Amino acid sequence: MDLKITCNIDLAEGKENTYKEETMYLHDISEESTFFEILKESKLKCDIIGLEKYYPNSCDFMDNCPNVLPYLMVDGKYAWNVHTLDAKLKDFCATHSMVKEKGLFLTNKQVFGLDSNPDFLEYIVELWGNYGDNISAALLLTGEIISKKELVKRISKMFKENNLPAPCAVEEIILSREKWNHYELAEKLDIRPDSAKMLLRGFGYKWLNNEKLYSRLEDVTVT
Structure with missing residues (x-):
């Protein structure tokens, strides 16, 4: 599938009118691709990424668990605490149906890393x-x-x-x-x-x- 990715980047945190919007189109992306792979493939100059558009009540949780999506719809059931290395595009689209039509919207609020919370x-x-x-x-x-x-x-x-x-x-x-x-x-x-x-x-x-x-x-x- 083709995927539009739009990211609002804060160029100077804490100041007004310092956001820059970057957009990229990824073509022929496999729906089996993981969310982490897609972010790497996009090559957007954005080290801190937020998903509050899709998880509006989970921002604090994701701040403390930056490599974890709170839930995804997988095969008709919700899977909890899905690592970005395991979160597939097809499941993200099943959870958030607007992605296929409108693309993926990100902000540079949330860090996506590889280290999981030990506790x-x-x-x-x-x-x-x-x-x-x-x-x-x-x-x-x-x-x-x-x-x-x-x-x-x-x-x-x-x-x-x-x-x-x-x-x-x-x-x-x-x-x-x-x-x-x-x-x-x-x-x-x-x-x-x-x-x-x-x-x-x-x-x-x-x-x-x-x-x-x-x-x-x-x-x-x-x-």
Whole structure:
């Protein structure tokens, strides 16, 4: 496939109107190419690259894990914490459908390196613990109160061992829709349906019996 890559480069960090836009067209790129290979092939003069357009809620996570994409859609299911050496173009396009039509948009905010975070799993667990205050507010609305410790325990059991997603990744995926079928969500996240229910309730969704779907609380009309 042909791929347009556009990168906004900050020539003087911290100053206004110092951005320069560079664009390159890559032709006949294999969809099996990894994201890291594509960035190298582009030869854009940009050492620091950001993907906030595609992962708007995951910027802090990617700042701390600069070689990791928080999630990608791979064979119909979400894969978590995908290294740029393993992230394929076809999967990136499946996750972010606008790429094929509009190209790849980058900013020079995020460093892509080869060194992984040595305490990566510990860092993810810590993120869920810190996220407890946010998710507990939604849990109050659904009639369930749990501690941060219990939240981390449940989340860790929910996903496969050593493949725990960051909370920002799960949040982005769930909040991308106003309504969810919990069986569909379970399939995409590769978790049990009852776990999908827990996540939906935790992020402020309520079961609509007449539609057989979960809907965000602000979208539910109480009669």
